[in-house]
Amino acid sequence: MSKIEPFKEKIFVTRPVLPALEEVTEKLREIWESKWLTNGGKQHFALEDELKEFLKVPYLSVFNNGTIALMVAVQSLRLQGDVITTPFTFAATPHVLSWNNINPIFCDIDEETMNIDADKIESMITPRTSAILAVHVFGTPCNVKKIQQVADTYGLKVVYDAAHAFGVEIDGQGIGTFGDISMFSFHATKLYHTLEGGALVFADKNLKQRIDLLRNFGIKNEEEVVMPGINGKLDEVRAAVGRIMLKYVESEQAKRLALHKVYDEELGNVEGITLMPKCGDNVKRNYQYYVIRIDEKVFGKSRDYVYDELKKYNVYTRKYFHPLCSDYTCYRQLNSSRQDNLPVATNIGKQVLSLPMYGELTADDVRKICAMIRSIDR
Ligand SMILES: Cc1ncc(COP(=O)(O)O)c(C=O)c1O
Structure with missing residues (x-):
């Protein structure tokens, strides 16, 4: 040879993936004219609506990155103690647990999918376990059925790190509809991105208010701050880029x-x-x-x-x-x-x-x- x-x-x-520069400058002009750069502007709300439809999920909140989004997911479900997760993932997954004072408990993975081995989770559960944090590694779906079964049996929450799974569906159902909350990352290296960014998706209407409060320092209104939130807001420029990127x-x-x-x-x-x-x-x-x-x-x-x-x-x-x-x-x-x-x-x-x-x-x-x-x- x-x-x-x-x-x-x-x-x-x-x-x-880079959008045509002219498309971005056109949006930038719109944002400049509006003089509204962050704190929930027009682009932010429009992106949430468009992503909800694209991902086939009932509720969605955009964030400034996937890691902060996952931090808020863990806070919003009031997880504590131990959370069972996979060792075969990006650093952000277990770190988010540590930042929430939770011990990551590593469960082995499945030989074929490389995702958490759903058949081994049960043997790792103790009275301290509050949730399962699974990752759809490289976009291959976890065994969502079995994970939910185990969670239901033991009264555990299920959070999915779906950072790699944008647009994945099972039986026509958006991957974000499984478990209590899923997180998507919109980092620049992802198939779909907003330069930096992320989102949480979930089915419980009641979570929307709590998640959005946590995303904005816990500020309810000018007079009330009701919980120790964080700054997880996605600015208008990135939200606009995200709207353009959906077309690609x-x-x-x-x-x-x-x-x-x-x-x-x-x-x-x-x-x-x-x-x-x-x-x-x-x-x-x-x-x-x-x-x-x-x-x-x-x-x-x-x-x-x-x-x-x-x-x-x-x-x-x-x-x-x-x-x-x-x-x-x-x-x-x-x-x-x-x-x-x-x-x-x-x-x-x-x-x-x-x-x-x-x-x-x-x-x-x-x-x-x-x-x-x-x-x-x-
Ligand atoms: C599996 C996984 N979880 C979490 C993250 C963190 O997302 P972000 O970079 O948007 O904070 C990434 C990568 O970026 C990831 O690959």
Whole structure:
């Protein structure tokens, strides 16, 4: 095989979707003329309405980022004690619990979906447990049915970190309709974004008032501050960007779906490489990420070796989610962080690799990246 030339420019794991600049400047003019920049303006309310429809959820509050949104979700449900969660996630998930004086209890993950193993949750419940905080990792839905069953049996709340799951549906139902509250992140690297931003979605009408008060310092009116809230407001510029970006989601998804197919074709027959988990026909995916697993024993080289080799070709992949949250210095002393409690997560953490995935990537780029992986001497 002829030598594969490195890419001339660095290829990162993602690249933000950018709207046409003219569309943004037009909105900026509107905002400038209104002289209303934040604190619940026209763009903010319009975005909430548009997102509610897009995500097929009854209630929604936008936030300045997903982490603050998740902080408020935990506060709004008055969670305390211990919360069972996954170690295979971004730092924000367990940190939000710690910031609320709650102990994260790490439960092992499912071999196939890489989400919290719903069959293991029950064995981790104690009288201190107040909730389950599950993550739809890489947009693959959790076993929402089983999680709800366990929660109902033990009287626990369910919060979903749906940071990766924008637009995902199960049986035509928005992913945000499961559990008590779900959080979406609108960070710039996400399929849908508002530069920075996020949202909480929920079905309980009574939560709306509490969540919105918590988002705005607990200020009820000029005379009353009724709870220790935080500043979680999304400003008008980002809300306007979010409104524009909604128009780009479907075309970006279509481009990513086409690239998913190329990766599937090009890597499907490589021994030792496991592709993105498949979902049933009842799941509408969002194709945000493309993640593989490399089994060193079968492939012949480790994930870390592949990561280093690809760098030589100017391809910058990411080891999401390594290290596991349970291996962070702030959590590794927890009893639930023991490796014998987390055998599946420990193994997967050593194998996962996020490959470049964004609409501007071409099918030829993807073929070339796959050829680089296949050509690794092993
Ligand atoms: C799983 C997960 N949870 C939470 C967050 C935090 O969201 P934000 O960056 O919007 O605060 C992220 C990433 O950004 C994430 O990937």
